[in-house]
Amino acid sequence: xxxxxxxxxxxxxxxxxxxxxxxxxxxxxxxxxxxxxxxxxxxxxxxxxxxxxxxxxxxxxxxxxxxxxxxxxxxxxxxxxxxxxxxxxxxxxxxxxxxxxxxxxxxxxxxxxxxxxxxxxxxxxxxxxxxxxxxxxxxxxxxxxxxxxxxxxxxxxxxxxxxxxxxxxxxxxxxxxxxxxxxxxxxxxxxxxxxxxxxxxxxxxxxxxxxxxxxxxxxxxxxxxxxxxxxxxxxxxxxxxxxxxxxxxxxxxxxxxxxxxxxxxxxxxxxxxxxxxxxxxxxxxxxxxxxxxxxxxxxxxxxxxxxxxxxxxxxxxxxxxxxxxxxxxxxxxxxxxxxxxxxxxxxxxxxxxxxxxxxxxxxxxxxxxxxxxxxxxxxxxxxxxxxxxxxxxxxxxxx
Numbered sequence: 235x236x237x238x239x240x241x242x243x244x245x246x247x248x249x250x251x252x253x254x255x256x257x258x259x260x261x262x263x264x265x266x267x268x269x270x271x272x273x274x275x276x277x278x279x280x281x282x283x284x285x286x287x288x289x290x291x292x293x294x295x296x297x298x299x300x301x302x303x304x305x306x307x308x309x310x311x312x313x314x315x316x317x318x319x320x321x322x323x324x325x326x327x328x329x330x331x332x333x334x335x336x337x338x339x340x341x342x343x344x345x346x347x348x349x350x351x352x353x354x355x356x357x358x359x360x361x362x363x364x365x366x367x368x369x370x371x372x373x374x375x376x377x378x379x380x381x382x383x384x385x386x387x388x389x390x391x392x393x394x395x396x397x398x399x400x401x402x403x404x405x406x407x408x409x410x411x412x413x414x415x416x417x418x419x420x421x422x423x424x425x426x427x428x429x430x431x432x433x434x435x436x437x438x439x440x441x442x443x444x445x446x447x448x449x450x451x452x453x454x455x456x457x458x459x460x461x462x463x464x465x466x467x468x469x470x471x472x473x474x475x476x477x478x479x480x481x482x483x484x485x486x487x488x489x490x491x492x493x494x495x496x497x498x499x500x501x502x503x504x505x506x507x508x509x510x511x512x513x514x515x516x517x518x519x520x521x522x523x524x525x526x527x528x529x530x531x532x533x534x535x536x537x538x539x540x541x542x543x544x545x546x547x548x549x550x551x552x553x554x555x556x557x558x559x560x561x562x563x564x565x566x567x568x569x570x571x572x573x574x575x576x577x578x579x580x581x582x583x584x585x586x587x588x589x590x591x592x593x594x595x596x597x598x599x600x601x602x603x604x605x606x607x608x609x610x611x612x613x614x615x616x617x618x619x620x621x622x623x624x625x626x627x628x629x630x631x632x633x
Contacts, residue, residue, distance in 0.1 A: 243600035245342030250603055252610075253619045256626035257338075257346035258567040259523050259589030262386065264351065264372050265329050266293070266322070272368035273361075280361050282354070290319045296357060328593050331379035338383070341602045343590065345383050347626065348373065349474060349523065352389040352414065352441045362424055366391055366401065374408050385630060387412045387472055392444060393420040395456050399463050406467040411630045412521070413464070414472045416444030417502045419451060442475040452502075453509035461515045468631055470519040470565075473502055496526045500533050503564055507537070510551035512563045519563055521629060527566040527586040528573030534560045534582020557581035565629050569596050572609050578617060587629060588622045 269281035282295040291302045301319040327333050338346065350373050354365040370388045377384040388405035392398050392415050405413055420440050464471060478491070478498040499522045506512060506520060537556035544550075552559075560582035567589040568574050577583040588606065591597045598605045610618045627633070 243340040243342075244602065244604035245340060245600075250342060252606070252615060252622065254344040254623050255342060255588070255602070255606075256623045257343045257590045257592070258521075258587035258626045258629070259569075260343075260346040260348055260592045261594060262328060262334070262348045262350050262373060262376065264369065264376075268372050269354065269365070269368065272372045274364055274368075277361050277364045280356075280358065284322065286321070291321045295354075326593050329376065331376060335380055335383065337592070337599065341590065341592070341599050343592075343602065344623075345385065345626075346592075347412070347523075347589075347630070348377065348384055348386040349414065349472070350386065350389070353391070359423060363391055367404070370405060370408065370410070374410065385411060387414050389414050389441065391420060391424050391441075392416050393422055393424040393450075395450075395460050399460055402460070402463055402467070402469065406469060410469065411632070412470045412472050414441075414474065416440065416442055417473050417475055417499065418444035418446045419448055420444045421448050421450075443479060446501075452505050452511070457511075458514060461511060461518055465515045465517045468517075470521055470629060470631075472521045472523050473499060474523050475499065493526075496524075497529060499525045500529065503533070503560075504537070506563070507556050507559045508541075508550065508552065512559045513552055513554075516562070519565060519629065522564065522566040524569070524589070524591060525566045526571050526574065527568045527583070528571050528577065530560065530564075530566055530574060530586065531577035531580035531583035535580070538581070555581075561585065565625070569598060570605060570609055575610060575613060575621065578621065585625060585629070586621055587625045 266282055266284050270278050273281055280296075282293050285292040285294055285299070287301075292299050293302060302322055302325075326337075328337075338344075350369060352366070352369055353362055356362040356365065366389050370386075373386040374388075377386045388401075388408070388410035390398050390401035390405065390413050398415075402413055424440060475495060475498075478495050503520070503522065506518075512518060534557035541550060541552075541556055545552075561584055564582075565585040565587065566574075567587045569589055569591045574583065574586055578586060590599055590602050592599045606618075606622060610621075
């Protein structure tokens with residue numbers, strides 16, 4: 235299978251009458267030699283190196299030699315052909331702008347929100363923090379090849395509120411519309427976390443989950459100045475995991491872990507709702523990305539009924555139903571989720587956005603058109619257009 239092979243892909247085979255598609259969650263990982271170019275001079279010598287082996291390639295970094303993992307790059311393969319480790323040449327080239335845009339055209343995708351690998355999984359705090367800026371600079375340079383189609387997410391550390399604010403302001407000046415934060419704040423040593431995964435670097439896990447048991451928590455009043463800056467800049471917050479990470483590579487755990495990694499994202503939503511953050515900052519928006527959305531309406535209803543009974547003895551600071559905040563401030567993306575689609579008119583269920591998850595193992599590429607038609611069967615065309623296009627534009631506040 236060649237890159238952007240025109241012989242496959244539902245966008246090349248079927249008539250499409252449902253309008254443009256705004257992919258709310260696609261992914262872009264940089265080439266491994268990016269770090270040497272974009273890290274500051276004082277950190278370049280610490281960048282990862284690639285070693286080519288007989289069976290697979292290896293990443294050499296901070297005294298470790300680990301094989302190139304393939305689970306996040308399976309686009310174009312059927313499930314029976316998935317590989318866990320391999321060579322860089324086995325991976326689909328997602329970072330060449332021309333090839334990436336050709337794949338979007340092949341799959342019938344007009345625009346996309348792009349999430350990246352973010353920081354290096356380093357135990358060196360200086361390198362770890364420098365890698366946030368390096369990645370954000372690279373991904374914005376990369377997206378400049380088609381700024382009307384590619385909307386990258388900036389990354390910021392979350393170990394200190396004032397430090398995060400400085401990163402957010404820098405990202406805002408660079409033109410980012412979204413900033414990725416971990417589900418919980420990080421520790422002072424940002425790579426430390428209680429969310430340990432045996433075969434993943436702690437720094438990479440921490441960038442997504444933070445530390446659920448850390449001293450800093452988003453409900454604390456010192457975070458209000460961060461929420462104000464984000465509101466003033468009109469930037470949305472994205473979360474990509476809750477406090478639970480699937481145990482990739484551990485076969486007995488991976489499948490049961492996957493749905494729990496989605497449902498665990500509800501905890502972060504509840505922290506924002508029940509601590510009155512959206513009352514103080516009504517323009518603040520959070521996006522639970524790759525969360526699935528079939529649980530949104532259920533969660534909203536459960537929270538409404540529970541809050542109605544428990545609000546008084548709990549001295550709840552909010553005076554509106556939790557579903558109100560779900561409909562005003564909380565958004566979510568899904569890949570294949572007919573339950574969520576059918577719940578779109580229920581309280582809490584309306585701010586939902588379709589995504590391809592390209593090039594990860596769950597991706598709908600290269601058959602996104604066919605899968606959308608299947609999952610949206612019987613849904614009015616206007617509602618389909620909202621979910622596959624208009625809602626993402628509203629999320630980003632773009633016309």
